Amino acid sequence: MTTVYLNGTFLPLEEAQISVMDRGFLFGDGVYEVIPVYDRQPFRLHEHLARLQASLDGIRLTNPHGADAWESLIMQIVASAEWQDQGVYLQVTRGPGPRDHAFPKIIQPTVFIMPMPLSPPSAESVEHGVSAITATDNRWLRCDLKVTSLLPNVLLRQLSVDADCAETVLIRDGQLIEGSASSVFIVQRGVLLAPPKTNLMLPGITYDVVLELAAAEGMDCVIRPISEAELRSADEIWLTSSTKEVMAVSRLDGQPVGSGQPGPLFRRMHAHYQTFKHTVM
Numbered sequence: 001m002t003t004v005y006l007n008g009t010f011l012p013l014e015e016a017q018i019s020v021m022d023r024g025f026l027f028g029d030g031v032y033e034v035i036p037v038y039d040r041q042p043f044r045l046h047e048h049l050a051r052l053q054a055s056l057d058g059i060r061l062t063n064p065h066g067a068d069a070w071e072s073l074i075m076q077i078v079a080s081a082e083w084q085d086q087g088v089y090l091q092v093t094r095g096p097g098p099r100d101h102a103f104p105k106i107i108q109p110t111v112f113i114m115p116m117p118l119s120p121p122s123a124e125s126v127e128h129g130v131s132a133i134t135a136t137d138n139r140w141l142r143c144d145l146k147v148t149s150l151l152p153n154v155l156l157r158q159l160s161v162d163a164d165c166a167e168t169v170l171i172r173d174g175q176l177i178e179g180s181a182s183s184v185f186i187v188q189r190g191v192l193l194a195p196p197k198t199n200l201m202l203p204g205i206t207y208d209v210v211l212e213l214a215a216a217e218g219m220d221c222v223i224r225p226i227s228e229a230e231l232r233s234a235d236e237i238w239l240t241s242s243t244k245e246v247m248a249v250s251r252l253d254g255q256p257v258g259s260g261q262p263g264p265l266f267r268r269m270h271a272h273y274q275t276f277k278h279t280v281m
């Protein structure tokens, strides 16, 4: 049985219910986070809670809990779940109210937290990399907010499912932005390149971890805009996210990336990440 938290109560997932008038349901009016947990220790919890705050600020919703209260709720979910490694999904919506685009004056936000099994990349995809396609980024101009209105991401992700690929890499105005559910890095002549954080991409927590590990590994690393042409001629392409960690793209739009196998920098980064995720809170 999976125990979840909903508005002050811990209860079985099957019994958790919200109003059909919830603005999360009617408008996708809410924000969320996914926090990876290794050996029942949340990884980068404070960074996830800081991004949650930024998303809440971005949609003008007061944070219903302070950091200590969030941590306590999350730790209770982590303890109750059956998995040592898990992902904690949390979401805050503006809550139930009359169906009107404008915010109601008085409203109680809906807070939901649930544990999920983590499914890190298979040994096969680490060894051989995954295939990805590209698509034009047609999302809005606040992709830095982690909002539950994910329909554009859902449709973009489905393009890669339809093409039997692991991710859709998004390009806007000739620049690499990110994946439909991941951050994207490239390696060019031994240098790790990362697109800069702007309003057009989610500030990935794993993106920051990878940049820290790259510095610790002494990898040359530059944060700057990356053109579509550079993406297509990259020696390596990496995808990163809290649930998928670091993955190599070995084929993009049907073409081999570099040698067509995960590259040497990826192998170093992947190995470092595997130890790091277990050693640090």
Ligand code: PMP
Pocket: 034, 153, 178, 179, 180, 181, 182, 183, 201, 202, 203, 204, 205, 206, 207, 240, 241, 242, 243
């Ligand atoms: N970009 C998008 C659009 C995402 O959905 C995700 C996954 N949450 C990421 C980037 C990676 O973010 P993180 O490393 O914090 O999981």
